Amino acid sequence: MIKLQVCSDCQNVHYPERDICTSCWSENLLWSEVSAHGTITSVTDLHISAKPQWKDKLPLRLGLVALDAGVNILAFLDSDLCINDKIVLCMDNGIYSATLKSEN
Amino acid sequence: MSAPYDNVVLTAPVTVPYERYSERRANYWLGRALGMLAKTTGLDKKHIDGLSVSSFTLVPDSVASLTQHFGMTPRWICQEHTGGASGITALRKAARAVQMGDADIIACISGDTNPKDGFTNILDNFSTDMSQAALPYGAGGPNTSFALITKAYMEIYGARREDFGKLAISQRDNARTTPHALMQKPLSLDAYMDARIISDPIHLYDCVMPCAGAEGYLVMSEDRARELGLAYVYIRSAIERHNAYANDPVQLRTGLAMDADMLWQTAGLTPRDIDVVQTYDDYPVISFLQLEDLGFCKKGEANIFVRDHDFTIQGDFPHNTSGGQLSAGQAGAAGGFLGIVETIRQLTGTALGGQVANARLGLVSGFGIINYDKGLSCAATILERGQ
Numbered sequence: 338m339i340k341l342q343v344c345s346d347c348q349n350v351h352y353p354e355r356d357i358c359t360s361c362w363s364e365n366l367l368w369s370e371v372s373a374h375g376t377i378t379s380v381t382d383l384h385i386s387a388k389p390q391w392k393d394k395l396p397l398r399l400g401l402v403a404l405d406a407g408v409n410i411l412a413f414l415d416s417d418l419c420i421n422d423k424i425v426l427c428m429d430n431g432i433y434s435a436t437l438k439s440e441n
Numbered sequence: 442m443s444a445p446y447d448n449v450v451l452t453a454p455v456t457v458p459y460e461r462y463s464e465r466r467a468n469y470w471l472g473r474a475l476g477m478l479a480k481t482t483g484l485d486k487k488h489i490d491g492l493s494v495s496s497f498t499l500v501p502d503s504v505a506s507l508t509q510h511f512g513m514t515p516r517w518i519c520q521e522h523t524g525g526a527s528g529i530t531a532l533r534k535a536a537r538a539v540q541m542g543d544a545d546i547i548a549c550i551s552g553d554t555n556p557k558d559g560f561t562n563i564l565d566n567f568s569t570d571m572s573q574a575a576l577p578y579g580a581g582g583p584n585t586s587f588a589l590i591t592k593a594y595m596e597i598y599g600a601r602r603e604d605f606g607k608l609a610i611s612q613r614d615n616a617r618t619t620p621h622a623l624m625q626k627p628l629s630l631d632a633y634m635d636a637r638i639i640s641d642p643i644h645l646y647d648c649v650m651p652c653a654g655a656e657g658y659l660v661m662s663e664d665r666a667r668e669l670g671l672a673y674v675y676i677r678s679a680i681e682r683h684n685a686y687a688n689d690p691v692q693l694r695t696g697l698a699m700d701a702d703m704l705w706q707t708a709g710l711t712p713r714d715i716d717v718v719q720t721y722d723d724y725p726v727i728s729f730l731q732l733e734d735l736g737f738c739k740k741g742e743a744n745i746f747v748r749d750h751d752f753t754i755q756g757d758f759p760h761n762t763s764g765g766q767l768s769a770g771q772a773g774a775a776g777g778f779l780g781i782v783e784t785i786r787q788l789t790g791t792a793l794g795g796q797v798a799n800a801r802l803g804l805v806s807g808f809g810i811i812n813y814d815k816g817l818s819c820a821a822t823i824l825e826r827g828q
Contacts, residue, residue: 353570353573353574353813359687378691379691381581381589381643382640384638385581385639385640386581388561388576407688411578411589411813412578413578420596431573432578
């Protein structure tokens with residue numbers, strides 16, 4: 338499970354952080370646990386960064402994840418992950434990474 | 442269907458020649474555009490009573506503070522924040538203001554400066570979503586977002602890098618006739634394919650070069666343009682849409698798809714009637730999406746459309762005839778004005794570079810404000826040579 342903002346009135350899930358529900362405009366957004374499962378919808382290997390602090394870490398494997406809970410999240414990927422792979426997302430200090438979902 | 446744009450025209454296309462880097466403020470570039478508008482039309486600046494501005498690097502100034510910088514006392518001002526769609530969203534508002542008598546002559550200008558660290562600054566101040574959900578992942582900026590869109594597009598529709606390359610190469614051919622285009626060296630398919638990798642599958646020649654510069658045009662009544670002896674174009678139709686298809690997992694269509702039917706119906710035209718097309722080309726895949734969503738070809742078939750047509754000025758589908766941003770450079774928000782300004786020139790027979798023969802009808806589309814996964818704003822217009 339990961340924590341995202343869920344609307345107490347209509348249960349809409351939000352990412353990135355919102356101030357008001359994008360679905361019903363309620364102000365009652367609560368950080369709640371939602372499923373960390375999702376599917377990779379695109380991938381890229383980033384070779385050039387706009388910021389010097391990334392220089393030694395390039396290339397980076399990145400992907401867009403369609404979370405089952407209904408939001409899209411850009412995440413760091415394990416190097417062998419591809420489009421359509423089912424993944425589990427974990428979050429550390431606001432940064433998301435994806436690993437392959439085990440078969441069982 | 443929206444009301445027709447009767448008795449209102451676009452005229453006086455101007456471009457402040459681009460420079461790769463500039464330590465001047467955005468105010469300088471925007472002011473130069475105004476100066477060129479006054480000079481090319483012979484208008485006294487006191488007659489310009491409306492001002493529309495689009496710029497990323499203008500902060501902390503705004504269009505209101507600019508009136509003092511430029512010594513203007515307008516009765517109508519507007520600031521566009523739609524980036525690549527701003528040339529068209531500015532046009533829509535300005536045209537209505539002139540039609541309703543809220544202003545007589547509106548200068549629509551867009552420009553940005555580009556100091557050495559300019560692009561990083563634009564990214565850092567672009568949006569809360571970009572800061573929170575995109576930049577912490579290696580700070581690839583738009584290269585990352587568009588690489589993800591391009592990769593998904595290729596995987597789903599079978600487009601090849603060569604297809605994007607053909608578009609980029611024909612724009613380079615067009616740029617080579619355009620004096621202010623920053624990239625003038627011929628581009629071969631080999632050079633395109635072998636270029637440095639940026640963010641797979643995006644390579645160097647899929648990316649625009651950020652630069653400083655400005656673009657502008659005037660909006661006024663047809664009667665006024667005639668009095669002034671200016672060549673002008675009509676607005677046959679114009680649409681815009683923001684945050685369309687918000688639940689799509691990857692952006693393989695733009696909001697243009699929602700309104701394209703209305704665009705054509707209002708104009709009473711079909712894609713086959715158009716003589717010259719400008720799409721917003723910050724990356725080739727985005728031009729592909731616009732061509733599809735506007736109905737020039739079916740979804741997922743822009744790669745075939747590109748293979749089957751010649752996109753150069755002399756070709757059967759003249760496209761981004763001043764080189765587009767891929768070869769002219771991207772002067773910040775002015776990239777969203779490039780297509781409008783070039784189309785006014787093509788339709789009035791005043792192209793700075795290659796002129797499309799007998800161009801009467803032109804289509805311009807724009808796309809902008811990529812937050813972290815999708816571009817949010819899009820717009821399109823059909824323009825016609827004035828009689």
